[in-house]
């Protein structure tokens with residue numbers, strides 16, 4: 775991968791990072807609108823979860839979204855680190871070069887398509 779390509783991937787990663795960080799903030803803001811949650815009292819929150827009202831469901835859903843976005847954010851940070859170290863674009867599992875089209879679709883991926891598929895199969 776040449777310098778120009780690395781630069782472009784870095785920019786793509788920074789854009790993704792800003793996007794996900796913004797979404798997490800928006801979700802957190804949405805969740806904090808509910809005054810019941812403002813105290814940060816965990817036991818009250820647990821009781822609240824138990825009654826499974828639609829409001830609870832929605833808030834739980836946004837918590838799930840926030841945590842999966844948090845994970846993507848972590849992956850983006852890891853990808854940026856690899857980019858700095860010169861290891862970007864190499865599969866973390868088998869050391870093969872990750873295809874350009876895959877990196878363009880998911881710039882923060884750390885696995886080649888074969889390893890990604892193998893990981894997903896293991897999960898099932």
Ligand SMILES: [Zn+2]
Nearest residue numbers: 865868886889
């Ligand atoms: Zn691989």
